[in-house]
Amino acid sequence: MITTIEDLPPGVDGIRVSGTITRADYDGIVVPLLDAARTAGRRLRVLAVLDDSFDGMTPDALWEDVTLGVRALPLFDGCAVVSDRESVRLACRLAAVAVPYSLAVFPESQQDRAVAWLADLPAAGFSIDLAAATGVAVVHVGRPLRASDFDRLAREIEDWAEAHGELTGLVVSAPSFPGWENIAGAARHVAFVLHEHRRIRRIALAVDGLLPAVAPAVAGTLLHPGVKHFAHRDLEAAVAWAGAGRPAPVDA
Numbered sequence: 472m473i474t475t476i477e478d479l480p481p482g483v484d485g486i487r488v489s490g491t492i493t494r495a496d497y498d499g500i501v502v503p504l505l506d507a508a509r510t511a512g513r514r515l516r517v518l519a520v521l522d523d524s525f526d527g528m529t530p531d532a533l534w535e536d537v538t539l540g541v542r543a544l545p546l547f548d549g550c551a552v553v554s555d556r557e558s559v560r561l562a563c564r565l566a567a568v569a570v571p572y573s574l575a576v577f578p579e580s581q582q583d584r585a586v587a588w589l590a591d592l593p594a595a596g597f598s599i600d601l602a603a604a605t606g607v608a609v610v611h612v613g614r615p616l617r618a619s620d621f622d623r624l625a626r627e628i629e630d631w632a633e634a635h636g637e638l639t640g641l642v643v644s645a646p647s648f649p650g651w652e653n654i655a656g657a658a659r660h661v662a663f664v665l666h667e668h669r670r671i672r673r674i675a676l677a678v679d680g681l682l683p684a685v686a687p688a689v690a691g692t693l694l695h696p697g698v699k700h701f702a703h704r705d706l707e708a709a710v711a712w713a714g715a716g717r718p719a720p721v722d723a
Contacts, residue, residue: 472488472489472490472491472492472493472496473486473487473488473492473496473497473499473500473501474486474487474489474500475487475500476518476520479518479586480586480589480590482513482516482590483516483517483518483586483589483590484504484515484516484517484518485517485518485519485520485586486500486501486504486517486518486519486520487520487522488519488520488521488522488525489522489524489525490524490525490526491526491527491528491529492525492527492528492529493528493529493531494529494531504517505543505546508546509546514546514547514548515543515546515547515548515550516547516548516549516550516551516589516590516592517547517549517550517551517589518550518551518553518582518585518586518589519550519551519552519553520553520554520579520582521552521553521554521556521559523555523556544570544572544619547570547572547619548572548573548592549572549573549574549575549588549589549592550572550573550574550575551574551575551576551577551585551586551588551589552574552575552576552577552585553576553577553578553579553581553582553585554576554578554579555578555579559576560576563575563576564576567653568653568654568655569653569654569655570653570655572617572619572652573592573652575588597610597611597612597613597614597616597617597620597623598610598611599611599623599624599627601627601631602714603635605639605640605710605714606631606635606638606639606640606714607638607639607640607641607642607710607713607714608624608627608628608631608638608640608641608642609642609644609706609710610624610641610642610643610644611644611645612643612644612645612649613645613646613649614649614652615649615650615651615652615656616649616650616651616652616656616657616660617651617652617653617655617656618655618656618658618659620656621656621659621660621662621663622659624663625663625666625667628667628670628671632670637670637671637672638670638671638672639671639672639673639713639714640671640672640673640674640675640710640712640713640714641671641673641674641675641713642674642675642676642677642706642709642710642713643674643675643676643677643678644677644678644703644706644709645677645678645703646678646679646703647678647679647680647703648678648680648682648683672697673697673698673699673712673713673715674697674698674699674713675698675699675700675701675709675710675712675713676698676699676700676701676709677701677702677703677705677706677709678700678703679702679703683700684700686698686700699712
């Protein structure tokens with residue numbers, strides 16, 4: 472059975488799992504939660520408390536769990552699992568390095584800490600500004616990169632390409648290289664670069680640090696677009712350089 476948990480901080484949804492989970496539990500609780508988040512355009516932070524009485528799920532519920540999980544991945548900011556079962560705790564620790572969102576597990580005695588962890592997850596830290604006049608997308612990064620960030624950026628580039636063709640420039644702006652939240656984020660970054668680099672004329676890194684400074688020399692031998700490094704404070708110059716790669720209009 473799945474029931475909702477009330478009296479949680481704004482932005483945090485809670486479910487309690489006990490006994491045997493059925494397909495009806497998903498249809499009555501989980502599916503409406505996902506649909507509401509998708510309709511409202513909001514990200515999910517879910518507290519999942521597994522009671523000691525939890526003893527598994529029916530076959531049709533297991534199938535629904537898998538299919539819903541795949542569809543819901545882009546909606547999640549984080550999930551906090553509360554359980555004292557060592558098998559559950561181990562499974563969550565293994566999954567945390569692969570899922571494209573923050574995942575942590577807490578003992579039953581620390582449910583309040585789990586709620587606080589969810590509420591304190593960074594709400595911002597990744598945004599995309601795409602200027603139609605110049606064809607330059609500026610990505611502002613203020614936290615470790617997630618797989619869902621690259622999914623979102625790929626959709627933005629796809630929409631631009633369908634309407635306008637090749638993107639003129641991509642500028643990444645960050646005080647320092649933030650790294651990746653987990654292995655899934657790093658893997659999706661590699662896949663994004665390999666798939667999208669031929670649709671972008673210039674890439675500018677307005678990021679302080681040694682790695683961004685040496686990246687253009689390495690990337691220039693592997694990638695189609697020009698790559699150039701700028702100090703973080705020189706964001707305007709980075710945007711101007713990226714936009715300068717735009718082809719001149721052809722006179723009719």
